[in-house]
Amino acid sequence: MPTLWTRTLIPTSREAPADAEVPSHQLLMRAGMIHRLGSGIYNYLPLGLRALHKVMQIIREEMNDAGAVETLLSALQPIELWHRSGRRNDYGDVLFVVTDQHGREQALGPTHEEAVTETIGALVNSYRDLPVTLYQIQTKFRDEYRPRFGILRSREFQMKDAYSFDIDHEGLDRSYAAMYEAYCRIFQRCGVPFVVVEAESGEMGGSRSQQFTVPAPTGEDVIFASDHGYSANLEKCATGPRDSDLGGEPTGEWAAIDTPECRSIADLCQGWKRFAGSKLKPANVLKTLIYRRPDGHDDGVAPWAMVVVRGDHEANAEKVRQACGPGLKLAEDAEARTAGFPIGFVGPHAILGREDTDLYIDADAARGGFWVAGGNRDHVHVQHFNWHRDVLAPAGLADDAATLIHDLRNAIDGDPAPDGGTLKASRGIEVGQVFKLGTKYSRALDIEVMDDKNQRVAPIMGCYGIGVNRILAASIESDHGHDDDGIIWPATIAPYSFLITALKYEGNVQAAADTLGRDLEAAGYDVLVDDRDERPGVKFKDADLIGIPVRITVGARALSDGNVEIKARHGGQVQTVALDVAASAAVALLKSIGVATTAGT
């Protein structure tokens, strides 16, 4: 039976709520697909849930075809698991933790590496039970400090997460490849354009990661693509060789300048005219960051690392870690000051006379020319800073200058790419990510299986995530995902394939609409019939708003000639077709949309 509009719940509205900043949030609310129950907490209403279920079904089919096995792990997780993996602190306040009647803490799972590792450890003993890839489609929880963008950054959301367990790295490569390919098929079938870029796996503890991103101007993620083929996200993106010259000549006399309260580069540049009588751009400032190495480091390793990047650049946390060593953290103000680094006013010459601090300079900061740097005293900066004169020569580092230079900053648009091309930046929405985890979790949770030589070994893991509801939002945010009138759903994930708009649902119009609906359902499609007692204008406006791919209009006038009208939601013209071929014409129209959308990826 086709669904009658009046028998379901589609509370459309003309106005979007004031807090809806992006089109997907505005349109999902206006189309009556989601409803906000609290901050970052959304109900899925019938239309929204239907679209969500279609995405889930596509995911399920492709996961099963790829040999993954569906499970459903508990959302509640004993907090001990998170302590044992070391992630209790990493997650911090984002982890929802509930205390039960017995005073024991339970995490509400934002992800399930710990839980699945513990489960496999309890149930699998032998290499003969491997490989296995488990997946689940589940409600996850994250206590976002500032939820936003509707279902793009909410505190409760739907994830597909999968975890592979292999006996060796070759096995992991196969499991990873199977998931990678399944992900490509999933996003293709969902009809969303996507790109795959290299991503950081550092935080998850693994050796490789790739991110699936839907290009969208409103996206929170920045990704880079080289015209020679390399691509990566902001956290990961390397740059090609950049010129540097630590031997450049001084531009003038070293001079200390009073810069009261100028702790940020923005403040400094704004006040510079007043302090020094000239203009100053962030690109002429050296930003000097102090990192603390983890306690218990090896003897001979300095406890502090000084990282210098150009004032208009951002240090990249993972690149810094790569250069300076694992476990590094940006120093707290207080500890750095105690150690003699006046945060806000530190300059590279602070390392002079210190054996406890290593120096790391980003290529763009490792040049000659006019520099302003911190004065190593509160409320003081220096101008005409020169690397050779002021740091390298007095520190005896001039011969080692080349070893101080690293890629330490976030890439920017136009940077040289590592493959020789040029990096182009764009924005997108992350919808999936795949990771080679290695043994981080199997070792942390101390699980082992017997290999074929009767040795106990830690299984090699991969993990693979898809933000299920993000696919809905990303589809809307992407090219051709919406227009001024509303949502434009890809055929495969639309809540219904067909909307039959009965101009007045009575008499022979009702009979024709019902028959058409039943014929389309018999052919395997789902159908919504607008049977409301509303003016045609209201119905057409709502039809465009909810974005069903093909609309069939049944009205008394056309019907008196034996006709109905069909129209594709996206760029379609109204076609008049005879009622007796309307179902097949509508299906043909739908299929033409489906192909076009998929081919666009």
Added chain:
Amino acid sequence: MPTLWTRTLIPTSREAPADAEVPSHQLLMRAGMIHRLGSGIYNYLPLGLRALHKVMQIIREEMNDAGAVETLLSALQPIELWHRSGRRNDYGDVLFVVTDQHGREQALGPTHEEAVTETIGALVNSYRDLPVTLYQIQTKFRDEYRPRFGILRSREFQMKDAYSFDIDHEGLDRSYAAMYEAYCRIFQRCGVPFVVVEAESGEMGGSRSQQFTVPAPTGEDVIFASDHGYSANLEKCATGPRDSDLGGEPTGEWAAIDTPECRSIADLCQGWKRFAGSKLKPANVLKTLIYRRPDGHDDGVAPWAMVVVRGDHEANAEKVRQACGPGLKLAEDAEARTAGFPIGFVGPHAILGREDTDLYIDADAARGGFWVAGGNRDHVHVQHFNWHRDVLAPAGLADDAATLIHDLRNAIDGDPAPDGGTLKASRGIEVGQVFKLGTKYSRALDIEVMDDKNQRVAPIMGCYGIGVNRILAASIESDHGHDDDGIIWPATIAPYSFLITALKYEGNVQAAADTLGRDLEAAGYDVLVDDRDERPGVKFKDADLIGIPVRITVGARALSDGNVEIKARHGGQVQTVALDVAASAAVALLKSIGVATTAGT
């Protein structure tokens, strides 16, 4: 593609964990269908999840057919909703409450009356949008103090909950009837035997409720059925007329007996021989309970209610509320003692001289004969208590004796039924319940819609719940749901319809197993192939344990004659059939089981 045993995760074991008290818990664990991650927290492994999904699919189809509309409300619920409904206190510690980063409390929904009422209130304005019944299938949370019986009483579980909204009570009657009938079809299709009994709606705030219960000797619920047709659960079950005689003659002289520390009837009866030199049965003791009426009661209503039941009977909370008035609570020890009731030693004559206490006597306690009652002093009881001599005559209540007598206790096996028959008690597992809620929630959360006379009215609600995972456990606990060897699944909810046991999965055995599997899948069934390198005995034992309805054994010897063997899990004999008709023979066998199971309900 049929599932290969070695490519999924079925960790069977010979031993059940020590804490598994009932067959469903033991067998679901042993069959590798669930795994315990923490107290009352279970993972669903592939086989268990497949069975769960089959139940969900049946529920979804029947809900849709009944006109209900699927939604997915958030699990997180702002705690204010629970304060507004007044249920924050009612639920108490069983409600999981998590505090977010902003210090705001969120409940983890054990049920969604508040959330759905709030949602409908925000989205529906007019009677023209009603009736609507929303349902969802969702993970729910309850912080059980003592989780037990595996997935029967766990802290995280799967519920189907539905909520109907109507403009008037006739509408509610229709919505309720539609859900009632859908529930009957759901349990029939799931192949579980069930009975429907009247249930209490008091706690939920409504006017009628019925409970769907699967008979099982291990069940936590007690239900009653009269041979004349009436049936109800323990909380609800009324009794027919019981004789009473408050005018009976004294059996002897009133005598106070020292009964040190005998606060319970068990202790009293055990010590009576020592204290009084004779035997005492609980049926000869009057149990006197003191209830406190809610604050702010009307003038003229006594603040205390004294309820007297026979020592071997249990007072029924709802019957007491019905007799004595709403909002009544069993008095705390301290407040009762302050008011002069020495809890543990109170006797009915405590009302003498008090105007602040009303007396309510259960029929079985309202008789003559030998009674022991509390002595109204600590560590003292009295014997030869007589209602007329010791309470009614001195209190001037003798003429009103009949008005003091009520049905106040839980029914017991053999009681007269209200329909004139006799009540028979049995045990069962509650799998569903339907409620007429009325306006409790719509009024508490202050939601209204416009009726057809342009008046704002509170929608009339019903709510309808099914414990999805309980159906799996109840099926196992019920008649024919298991035997000594393992689980016996009904055909409709079994993880797979067919198990092909390949005695040695290689050569022509493998080819025959694969072909059979593909043929059965092409016919629309799901198939598991045991391809393990294990002895036949191990495979047959595991086959019985996991309980797939039809097993097809493919072995080299039978195959050399062109044969395979088929066998029904429940009471089946091994039949030898030719390979080329094996698929159709297996399907015929499966269908015969399906019918038998359903007919048994």
